[in-house]
Amino acid sequence: MLSSIKRFLIGRPLKSNELGEQKLNKTKALAILSSDALSSVAYGPEQILLVLVTVSAAAFWYSIPIAAGVLVLLLALILSYRQIIFAYPHGGGAYVVSKENLGIYPGLIAGGSLLVDYILTVAVSVSAGTDAITSAFPTLHEYTVPIAILFVLFITTLNLRGVTESASILAYPVYLFVLALFIMIGVGVFRVLNGDVPPELHTPVGTPIAGISLFLLLRAFASGSSALTGVEAISNAIPNFKDPAPNNASKTLMAMGTLLAVLFTGIVFLAYQYGVVPKEEVTVVSQIAEHTFGRNFMYFFIQGTTALILILAANTGYSAFPLLAVNLAKDKFIPRMFTARGDRLGYSNGIIILGLFSILLIIVFKGKTEQLIPLYAVGVFIPFTLSQSGMMIKWLREKPAGWIPKFIINTIGAVISFVVSMMFFLTKFSQVWPVLVFLPAIVFLFHRILKHYESVGDQLRLTTCEPIVPIEGNVIIVPVSGITHVVEHSLDYAKSLKPHQIIAVYVPFEREEEEAFERKWESWQPDVRLVTLHSPYRSVIQPLTKFIDTVQRKAAESNYQVTVIIPQFIPKKGWHNILHNQSSLFIRARLLYSRNLIVTTVPYHLKK
Incomplete structure (x- = not known):
C-alpha cells in the first residue's frame, strides 16, 4: 500500500541512463532557478519603504536613488557570478570558490550559510506567497501557517518527481508572473506619463527631509538588497543544465538579471509615484495593482500570479540545496546520504x-x-562577500589574460556585499543575531562529521587497521523463550555451522518455571547445553547480556568467536507485530554495540 502511494505521488522509478533526460534547457532553468530572485521584487521594494517610513512618507523619494544603488550591486553580482560559472563549471558556487581560494573555514562558512539560506528561501517564499493570498482574502489570515505548510508539502512532492517534471509544471506560473508585472508596470507608467496620477501623491525628488541620515539610507539600501536573494542559485546548479552547461547557465543568468532589474525598477518607480505606504496586511504590489487597475480581474490576476511565484520561488531552494549538499557530502562535511539519487x-x-x-x-x-x-x-550576503573575495584572490594569483576588469568587478561586488552585510548586523541585530550562533555551530558540526569519516576510513583501511586475530572456533548462544518451531529452526541453523559449542539461554521469572523448563529441555534437546538465568526482577536483557559478557571473556582466552543467534517469528501481516512484545528486537538493539560479538537473526515466517 505504501509503495502504491509512493508511486502515485512521485511516479515510476527512472533508470540511471535516463539522467540526461532530467537536464534543464534555458527556458525551464530560467523559471526554476530564477523564481527566487524574480519573486523577491514583490517584497524587496517594500523593505526600502519600511525603513524610510520611520522618518515620514515624504522621504519615499529616496527610494529612487536607493534602487539605483541596488541595481549597481545587481550588475556587479551578475557579472561576477557569470565569471564563477565559467571558472567553476561543476557547480558549488560560493562554497567551492571560497574553499579553493580563501581556505576551508571561509568555504564552510559560505556553504553552511547557503544551506541555511536555502531553507530560509523556502520558508520566506512560501510565507510571502501566503501573505499575498491573505491580502486578497483577509478572512484567511488566521490560517497562514497551515496554508504555508500545505504549500511546502506540495512543492516537496513535486520536486521528488524529478527536476524536469517540476520545471514543466512550475515554468507557467513564473512566466505568467513576469507577464502580469510587465502589464502592470506598463499600464502604470503610461498612466504616470499621461498625467492620470496626481503629483501630490508623492514628494518631488530632491525635497529636503528632516531626520534623514546616511546611516538610515544605508539601512534602507541593505533592506532593499533583499531583492537580490537567489542571484547565486544558477552558479550552484550548473550540473542541472543541458550541455554546454556553462554557456546555458551564463545566458540564463544574464536573462534573469535583466528581468530582475526591469521589474525591481518598475515597482519602485510606481510605488513612489502612487505614494504607496507599507501596510501590515496589504503588500506594496497589491496596493500598486489596486491603484493601477482597481479591484477588477487584473488586480486578482496580479495577486494570484504574485502569490504563485512567491510560493514557487521556494523551488530555487529545492534546485540548489541538494546540489550544494552533494558538494559538501563529497568533501565529507555532511552525511553521505546526500549524494544518493532517489527513484x-x-x-x-x-x-x-x-x-x-x-x-x-x-x-x-x-x-x-x-x-x-x-x-x-x-545569510545570502555573507556568501556573496566570500565568493567575490575568493574570485579576487583567484585573479591576483593566476593573472590570466584580461584579469584586471574581472578583478575590478569582483572588488566592487565584495565591497558592496560587505557593506550590506555589516548594515544588517548594525541595524537589525535583534533579528539577525542567530547567524552568529548557527554559523559557528554549523562549521563545528561540519568538522565533527569530517573527523568521524576520517576516523572510520583510518580504521577500515587495510594498511592502517589493527591486525585481526585468527578465529579458532565459534561459540553460539541462542536465547530461547520456549520450546517452539521458532527455537527449533534457530537451533538447526546453529548446528549447521558446526560450532565448538551451542548454549541455549532461558530467562525464567519463577523457580517453578525454571525447573519445569529444564525437564522439558532435557527430553527435547539433550545434546544442546541449556543455561537458565533466574530473573527475580523480571528483566530478560540484563541477565542475558551479563551472561554473554562472561562467555565472551572466557572465549577470548582461546581466540573463540561468540555469536548470538536470535530466533524471531515474522507474522504474515505487518500490523500483527503490534500484538507481540518484540523482545528479539530489543535484545538485538542492545547487543549490536557489544564489541567482538556477532549478532544474527534467524527469521521464522508464519503462514497464517
Whole structure:
C-alpha cells in the first residue's frame, strides 16, 4: 500500500541512463532557478519603504536613488557570478570558490550559510506567497501557517518527481508572473506619463527631509538588497543544465538579471509615484495593482500570479540545496546520504530534509515574512562577500589574460556585499543575531562529521587497521523463550555451522518455571547445553547480556568467536507485530554495540 502511494505521488522509478533526460534547457532553468530572485521584487521594494517610513512618507523619494544603488550591486553580482560559472563549471558556487581560494573555514562558512539560506528561501517564499493570498482574502489570515505548510508539502512532492517534471509544471506560473508585472508596470507608467496620477501623491525628488541620515539610507539600501536573494542559485546548479552547461547557465543568468532589474525598477518607480505606504496586511504590489487597475480581474490576476511565484520561488531552494549538499557530502562535511539519487534521479534526501526544516521554520516564526527576511538576506550576503573575495584572490594569483576588469568587478561586488552585510548586523541585530550562533555551530558540526569519516576510513583501511586475530572456533548462544518451531529452526541453523559449542539461554521469572523448563529441555534437546538465568526482577536483557559478557571473556582466552543467534517469528501481516512484545528486537538493539560479538537473526515466517 505504501509503495502504491509512493508511486502515485512521485511516479515510476527512472533508470540511471535516463539522467540526461532530467537536464534543464534555458527556458525551464530560467523559471526554476530564477523564481527566487524574480519573486523577491514583490517584497524587496517594500523593505526600502519600511525603513524610510520611520522618518515620514515624504522621504519615499529616496527610494529612487536607493534602487539605483541596488541595481549597481545587481550588475556587479551578475557579472561576477557569470565569471564563477565559467571558472567553476561543476557547480558549488560560493562554497567551492571560497574553499579553493580563501581556505576551508571561509568555504564552510559560505556553504553552511547557503544551506541555511536555502531553507530560509523556502520558508520566506512560501510565507510571502501566503501573505499575498491573505491580502486578497483577509478572512484567511488566521490560517497562514497551515496554508504555508500545505504549500511546502506540495512543492516537496513535486520536486521528488524529478527536476524536469517540476520545471514543466512550475515554468507557467513564473512566466505568467513576469507577464502580469510587465502589464502592470506598463499600464502604470503610461498612466504616470499621461498625467492620470496626481503629483501630490508623492514628494518631488530632491525635497529636503528632516531626520534623514546616511546611516538610515544605508539601512534602507541593505533592506532593499533583499531583492537580490537567489542571484547565486544558477552558479550552484550548473550540473542541472543541458550541455554546454556553462554557456546555458551564463545566458540564463544574464536573462534573469535583466528581468530582475526591469521589474525591481518598475515597482519602485510606481510605488513612489502612487505614494504607496507599507501596510501590515496589504503588500506594496497589491496596493500598486489596486491603484493601477482597481479591484477588477487584473488586480486578482496580479495577486494570484504574485502569490504563485512567491510560493514557487521556494523551488530555487529545492534546485540548489541538494546540489550544494552533494558538494559538501563529497568533501565529507555532511552525511553521505546526500549524494544518493532517489527513484526519480533527484537527490531526494536533500529535498526531504529541506522541506522538513522549512516547515519547522514556518511554525517557529508563525509564517511572519518580515521576521524571516533580514535573517534570510544576511545569510545570502555573507556568501556573496566570500565568493567575490575568493574570485579576487583567484585573479591576483593566476593573472590570466584580461584579469584586471574581472578583478575590478569582483572588488566592487565584495565591497558592496560587505557593506550590506555589516548594515544588517548594525541595524537589525535583534533579528539577525542567530547567524552568529548557527554559523559557528554549523562549521563545528561540519568538522565533527569530517573527523568521524576520517576516523572510520583510518580504521577500515587495510594498511592502517589493527591486525585481526585468527578465529579458532565459534561459540553460539541462542536465547530461547520456549520450546517452539521458532527455537527449533534457530537451533538447526546453529548446528549447521558446526560450532565448538551451542548454549541455549532461558530467562525464567519463577523457580517453578525454571525447573519445569529444564525437564522439558532435557527430553527435547539433550545434546544442546541449556543455561537458565533466574530473573527475580523480571528483566530478560540484563541477565542475558551479563551472561554473554562472561562467555565472551572466557572465549577470548582461546581466540573463540561468540555469536548470538536470535530466533524471531515474522507474522504474515505487518500490523500483527503490534500484538507481540518484540523482545528479539530489543535484545538485538542492545547487543549490536557489544564489541567482538556477532549478532544474527534467524527469521521464522508464519503462514497464517
